[in-house]
Amino acid sequence: MEEGNQAMKLYSHPMSSCSRRVRLALSLKGLKYECINITSIGDPELLKLNPMGYVPALVDGTTVVSDSYAILLYLEEKYPQHALLPQNIIKKSINYQVASIVSSSIQPLQNTTLVHYIGEIVSPDEKLPWAQYHIRKGLVALEKLLVNHAGKYATGDEIYLADLYLAPQLDNAINRFNLDMTEFPLLLNLNKIYSQTPSFQQILTETLQLHKDKAFFNFIKPQET
CATH class of the missing domain: 1.20.1050.10 (Glutathione S-transferase Yfyf (Class Pi); Chain A, domain 2)
Structure with a gap:
């Protein structure tokens, strides 16, 4: 894990393939995070972060990013260790x-x-x-x-x-x-x-x-x- 990195929060669901792809990226990049599993539709905490009510949603300090593709690109830009895209x-x-x-x-x-x-x-x-x-x-x-x-x-x-x-x-x-x-x-x-x-x-x-x-x-x- 990256020393000194404040743990991010990932709003997820255990069976969400979209959430799992983000968790895999966080693991590869060695980033600490707290996984918060959403267990009910319309969870008020999730809706505050993403009005669509979709998972995953990532909270990184004051930054909130929803949609797995946007999250992965955000992680790639901010945390370049273990690149998710080849140079070729x-x-x-x-x-x-x-x-x-x-x-x-x-x-x-x-x-x-x-x-x-x-x-x-x-x-x-x-x-x-x-x-x-x-x-x-x-x-x-x-x-x-x-x-x-x-x-x-x-x-x-x-x-x-x-x-x-x-x-x-x-x-x-x-x-x-x-x-x-x-x-x-x-x-x-x-x-x-x-x-x-x-x-x-x-x-x-x-x-x-x-x-x-x-x-x-x-x-x-x-x-x-």
Whole structure:
């Protein structure tokens, strides 16, 4: 941990993939923070910081930043240790593309609130197929995108922005939505590497037990960004 760094506060939710990607970045950069888990929709403390009521929200001194992408870029600008983006412009663009695919084309369509809504307006039996369809569509694109760029990690032998987006998303696909991953050998290998990477292990392990707790999913979490 960075000596003398006043602990930041991260408003989070245990199952929020958006919050987990920020926690991974904080861990990689060695930054101290207090994780405040939001357990109810419309939490008044969170609403004071982010009127949208979404997690995550980061408080760093007098600065408040909401939305995981904005938080990650803020952390990269202010705390440059362990860069989240490579210097190579091509690899940097791949990192941006991975982040965009996960955050725009997958995560919103598997969000608990939306999945429950599909169950209400269509059928409860359609919730899982809905999520699996949209996750698979995004993973097909990611597998093709990374085939010529992956090393030990998504875009080389260092952990970058793409890995912060992929690790929670792959965990969700495999352990939460039971997606058949046989057509994604590259992504499966990355998931294995993430599970063995010390800076990722604790956060991924924390979530694993929640995946097994079916009662947990009866709680509709706050939106995440």
